[in-house]
Amino acid sequence: MASGRKKPKSSLAALSDLQNAPTQPVYLLEGKDSFLRDEYLRVIRRKVLGDGPDDFNHDRFDWTEIDAPPIITIAQTLPFMAEKRLIEILNFTRPGERDESIFLSYLDQPSASTALVFCVENVDMRTTFFQRLAKASLVCGVDILEGEELKKWLHGRAVALGFELRPEAAEMLVEMVKPSMMRLSTELEKIASYVMPGTLAGPEEIREIVGHSREELLYKLGDSLSQRSLGGTLVLLRRMMETEHPVRFIGLLRNLIRRWTISKALIRSGRGVQGISEVLGLPPFVAKRLEGQVRGLRSAYLRELYGKLLQVDRKLKRTSDMKAARQALELFLVDVRSSRSGAHKVV
Structure with missing residues (x-):
């Protein structure tokens, strides 16, 4: 288990780490961009559960509708006919005193057969709970990409969809859509359905397809x-x-x-x-x-x-x-x- 506070890496670096590193017992996805959060969760699911059915070993909870005891009970249960089980906790915030005690006890000795994922918009590192959670977790920042990292993601996403983006087209797309990874992804999919495979899309294509912003x-x-x-x-x-x-x-x-x-x-x-x-x-x-x-x-x-x-x-x-x-x-x-x-x- 790692020691000390892990500063969240940039989103692309975190994704690379998730894809290449061994499965961790605890993950902390920290940030407000739901699109990127779901991207990370997909990577974690593939690592933990593989490509087979996950009906018996995958649980997804909304923290506003549950408390710690049932989550930890499942986390300490051996997976069914598999090596690992996955538990995702969405909308997680600082727990009350009783739940905090239960979570901290688990974090001291997490189950080796479970990957427990906390999805948190705002981590308050002034609190003992989040300090200890971060210390026990692989921490990934999931806020919207910016600058060169955003351009790199746009170009990679475009290539995955079958076309390429000119640098000025990527800048125009960001300016027109404004920060929203979900909307950017949707607009890229629209462009992919409009242009021929292998097209090098420029500003004219962006204006034509995305031009109603x-x-x-x-x-x-x-x-x-x-x-x-x-x-x-x-x-x-x-x-x-x-x-x-x-x-x-x-x-x-x-x-x-x-x-x-x-x-x-x-x-x-x-x-x-x-x-x-x-x-x-x-x-x-x-x-x-x-x-x-x-x-x-x-x-x-x-x-x-x-x-x-x-x-x-x-x-x-x-x-x-x-x-x-x-x-x-x-x-x-x-x-x-x-x-x-x-x-x-x-x-």
Whole structure:
């Protein structure tokens, strides 16, 4: 049994350890990402139970519906016609005094024929219980991947599904979907069903297949407004109005104008795409897209746009009539286009 507190490894490193290391008597899966947690549980199940039936040697409990005695009774029972049994405890939190005592007694001498898995969102290492649990366990961090590790996972997952991702496509996918391993996995599966096997998917495929997200709508809205495309902007508005409240469209516009204003100031100061990327925390391809959108926009126009947006926002908050709300937004967009094209003087 290992000694001392084991700091959770990164998710990919932990998965590699699980696949290559001997089966452990106790595991602690620590973190909030349910998708990654289930990935680890699948690996543990294969190691402990193999590929055969597991009806008699696999138990899965929700800690909110059970206490320690029946879990430990099962853990101390020999497996049925197999070498190992597996017990998973989901939604585990710090137990009460009686259950804590029972668990700690078991952790001092865990059964060699049982793998006991604690799935915990938040481990409070200030408590004696979690200190001793961590000391007795193989500890794996199951929070969402980030940075290079997330990109590595995306590329590996894409290859497993039969296609490849360009680096800029992986960045776009993360930006559009936002942190959620489950959603990222689902979008990769959608892409795999759309492209031919062996395809090297780029930004165009991502826009086409995943392009109904909030972020992509924001980019398309920016393209339409900066290019004076009233028709394109109205199409986006009507698409959103099919399922969303107009206030969401206002939110998109507010976010867009904020990005435009900051990008415009950065361009004027000479920082360009790199500055936009650093200040707004966006991938370079997104920063380049913003730079292209604001090149022909004047600061006075952005101020006027924001002022008119506030007026529309106040109108929408005073009505529950969806038809009237859409008409108000359409009139706003028509007014914006005429102002942008010079029919109204911008000061």
